[in-house]
Amino acid sequence: MQGGDVAQSPNGLVSPRTIQLDLPPGGFPLEGGKTLPEVVVQYETYGTLNSERSNAILLLHAFSGDAHAAGLHTPRDRHPGWWDDMVRPGGAFDTNRFFVICSNVLGGCRGTTGPGSINPATGTPWAMTFPVVTIGDMVAVQHQLLQQMGIQQLHATAGGSMGGMQALEWAIRYPGMSRQTILLASTHRLGAQGIAFNAVGRNAITSDPNWNEGNYYDGPQPSRGLAIARMVGHITYLSSESMRRKFGRRLQEPDQQEPDQREPGQQERRLDFQDQFAVESYLEHQGEKFVDRFDANSYIYLSKALDYYDAGASRGGLEAALSLTNSRFLVLSYSSDWLFPTEQSKEIVYALARAGKDVSFNEINSPYGHDSFLLESQLQRDLISAFLEGGAP
Amino acid sequence: MQGGDVAQSPNGLVSPRTIQLDLPPGGFPLEGGKTLPEVVVQYETYGTLNSERSNAILLLHAFSGDAHAAGLHTPRDRHPGWWDDMVRPGGAFDTNRFFVICSNVLGGCRGTTGPGSINPATGTPWAMTFPVVTIGDMVAVQHQLLQQMGIQQLHATAGGSMGGMQALEWAIRYPGMSRQTILLASTHRLGAQGIAFNAVGRNAITSDPNWNEGNYYDGPQPSRGLAIARMVGHITYLSSESMRRKFGRRLQEPDQQEPDQREPGQQERRLDFQDQFAVESYLEHQGEKFVDRFDANSYIYLSKALDYYDAGASRGGLEAALSLTNSRFLVLSYSSDWLFPTEQSKEIVYALARAGKDVSFNEINSPYGHDSFLLESQLQRDLISAFLEGGAP
Structure with missing residues (x-):
């Protein structure tokens, strides 16, 4: 550091x-x-x-x-x-x-x-x-x-x-x-839209096979599902205007890409599309960071508390x-x-x-x-x- | 019928x-x-x-x-x-x-x-x-x-x-x-926001283990990932106002719920939360319906064509x-x-x-x-x- x-x-x-x-x-x-x-x-x-x-x-x-x-x-x-x-x-x-x-x-x-x-x-x-x-x-x-x-x-x-x-x-x-x-x-x-976005986040978590009906505390975490929930949430926390100002349609330079925190072998998931937009890399990085500090089941409980x-x-x-x-x-x-x-x-x-x-x-x-x-x-x-x-x- | x-x-x-x-x-x-x-x-x-x-x-x-x-x-x-x-x-x-x-x-x-x-x-x-x-x-x-x-x-x-x-x-x-x-x-x-929503959809698909780097045509489909991508998309196709008018905060009556199309055993994924909002059921149903008529890899290719x-x-x-x-x-x-x-x-x-x-x-x-x-x-x-x-x- x-x-x-x-x-x-x-x-x-x-x-x-x-x-x-x-x-x-x-x-x-x-x-x-x-x-x-x-x-x-x-x-x-x-x-x-x-x-x-x-x-x-x-x-x-x-x-x-x-x-x-x-x-x-x-x-x-x-x-x-x-x-x-x-x-x-x-x-x-x-x-x-x-x-x-x-x-x-x-x-x-x-x-x-x-x-x-x-x-x-x-x-x-x-x-x-x-x-x-x-x-x-x-x-x-x-x-x-x-x-x-x-x-x-x-x-x-x-x-x-x-x-x-x-x-x-x-x-x-x-x-x-x-x-x-x-x-x-x-x-x-x-409103209905807010509930809808929360529902997507919960679905992303519960669809992750590692979620295992919530019993993942002594095994692999539902990290992908939680990261996707966070990506959706993150978009809703920003404005279209602030995203435009911050990222626009700028492409991510390969050497500026966030360090890859995925497991070996997952790197190939990056498709044969040469260009990655900066906003994509940013969101994926936000999703991956979030997993380190948040519990997927808490995401479900707190988002339900919001909805109710x-x-x-x-x-x-x-x-x-x-x-x-x-x-x-x-x-x-x-x-x-x-x-x-x-x-x-x-x-x-x-x-x-x-x-x-x-x-x-x-x-x-x-x-x-x-x-x-x-x-x-x-x-x-x-x-x-x-x-x-x-x-x- | x-x-x-x-x-x-x-x-x-x-x-x-x-x-x-x-x-x-x-x-x-x-x-x-x-x-x-x-x-x-x-x-x-x-x-x-x-x-x-x-x-x-x-x-x-x-x-x-x-x-x-x-x-x-x-x-x-x-x-x-x-x-x-x-x-x-x-x-x-x-x-x-x-x-x-x-x-x-x-x-x-x-x-x-x-x-x-x-x-x-x-x-x-x-x-x-x-x-x-x-x-x-x-x-x-x-x-x-x-x-x-x-x-x-x-x-x-x-x-x-x-x-x-x-x-x-x-x-x-x-x-x-x-x-x-x-x-x-x-x-x-x-704009950046539109690209961001597409990126979430693609991430939902590629995070589904059934996606298998795109090679799922003779096996189980990445249905959950594609359904989540569709849920996100669907929210963006509607307006906050139209969702409010159509669903508001109305709860789904148990006997009005869409027929459950998930496999047996998945029903228990519905959590111990008594109330499901109508907008949630609707979105989940839209996601499930979409899977029957759309190919997950096409979702990736077409959304990238939009972004580019x-x-x-x-x-x-x-x-x-x-x-x-x-x-x-x-x-x-x-x-x-x-x-x-x-x-x-x-x-x-x-x-x-x-x-x-x-x-x-x-x-x-x-x-x-x-x-x-x-x-x-x-x-x-x-x-x-x-x-x-x-x-x-």
Whole structure:
């Protein structure tokens, strides 16, 4: 590794922590009616909790995110956490003032209990016997985590995409516990197209013979299926415009091709077509990288949680659901986001307004598609800072 | 089969025909430099060629289309050809006046030579040893077909999507041979996003272990990979709005589920998630149906032909390429088509205008996405009829 590849972060080194949730007799109750006999949560924190325990902000990560929102895990890390630009001293989530918490979601694969965890009753991974989890279950786990951390009040919750769904569910489930709610590139429910793309990803995974009905933890992984799911997802996270700007119809120079990470013998799969477009190589590389850090069964469970989420469904509609909230809202959408388009953010904003809630909305002009909320944006930072300032205790 | 399932068509019964192309010594030359020792073309015709041989219209089919543009193959057919609404007595392509021809493309799998054809040198299917074919090669094959049919002049060429690319290439390669050119939902070259979606489809196919480097013709087919490729494609052919209208977040009722066509034992792959969304079932069914009528290697070859096509690339740019043409043009795009968006049609229109060519353009307001050109539209019919009338001999 070259020295220049080492990342810098004003947050310095951070360490993930793990906590075992105290459960009621019978286990942790899930929305689907089942219970979990054990829930472990991995989380990180940035900044310092004040003596009144009033300055905590809970960040909710997106589908393929994790608890590592900021800082570095080792001095030689090549990448800081996923929101290092936003979570830092003087940043939108100013760690000089706020105590920022981020935990891995239930059902994921980054330290919090999920399908890859050991089922204590069998001593083997849950795999597809893991119960269905929902956005509501993720939020209930986070709530229990905060209880055990002695935090009764949040200055804010904030999240993008699936993280925004969680922030929305927080506001509805625990009215007033978070004084402010920030939803970025989010929705109160996926439309048919979003469900369709998730269905393709799941089909790619379950069609991989290595998937083996989910029982692959002691054998070869369903890597090809998971890589294809990621490729589909990745296209939906970018905009047509950003792909055009980044790749256009440029051909990949043979000597610029990503190092081939496939097994020997697979190289010949490259067909007798002389030209490989840069965008193809990029997507294939993204798919292959993803396999190293994500569990295929978690992909299935989390994508199903996305599909099932519908904030107003069992609450008499979205407006009725939002009328339960007691929080200021900031809703941001991004002009080129076609996966969670502005229209879906506006549905939340209008329902909040009809319910008489305090809501601020902005569509940020950005070419980067759904991923825009993850990319540095001065306007996003300013809007969030100003919003948090307005609700400062 | 119920009586009500039998389709009607004013075109009545039609039969595909097959012709062997007369080749120069050395075989049929391809753009990539290789030759084919044998080219068979399957085609259909509707209407009657007049004695002057001046009323022929050549239709160019789209990626997953075929030569069967209109009529029925048997009295008990459940579906007429793909453009039966447009190609009929009194229709946009009025078979009382015009002699309409449609042939399967080179590289496809519906009767014209492609990777599933037998290589005469080996007696086995070409599979991935089939040479790379381009949109230009498809057009050259059609040109040779017309020569052998004794047709030196076309009243029009017309096609949607990949068919529009062929019509565009016709106009550039054989200036004046077709008096009129109709491009629907088309483009002079794919953008990065379009290439990316095709790359995902190809990866899904080549990741299916049954693909076997393309050598599956005497064994199990790469059905799961091809089905996933089709699912991805299908999403891109529809619009977010049309999917919302058709499916929304509706759940599939268990007794409305499509009959399960998977093999016994695969049923258990349905996970322990109680709810399946209608859009998921629909997509899976579309994927499974597609496998019965399409060859996975053809998917690879044709999608590569789409990716590689760039009308202006080796001709000094699009305007220079179009300045070679000698044809009236009608260009139609569709408001909700995000795969081949209006912007790409406009690039053709503006380049034609700059080159001083006769071009008429319309964006048809339609919610059906890229597939709009395949669906009945009074406006599309009227625009095409009027355009063809304007150029009547």
